[in-house]
Amino acid sequence: MPVLRTIKSEYEFYYNEPLELFVALDSENSKALSTFWKENKGKQKQALPGTRVTGFKLIFDEEFQSLKIDFDQTFQFNMKDLQRTKLA
DSSP states (O other), X not given: OOOOOOOOOSEEEEEETTTTEEEEEEHHHHHHHHHHHHHTTTOOGGGXXXXXXXXXXXXXXXXXXXXXXXXXXXEXXXXXXXXXXOOO
């Protein structure tokens, strides 16, 4: 019986609440976001700085009935609006 391995993605997924969409960030931008949240831990959302990070939107693929990363265009997202999520 073959062993199935989990393939680690280069991207981490976040949810942008104001825009109501899922976002994919590469490891460099994800680390910057993690540092941002550590530095601003305990602050109210309104008091957080408007730092932005570059990422990709996830779009719905009709053929496979699932989400996929749209690499055609990069977007700037406010770090304070991104919440880490796990896509299953």
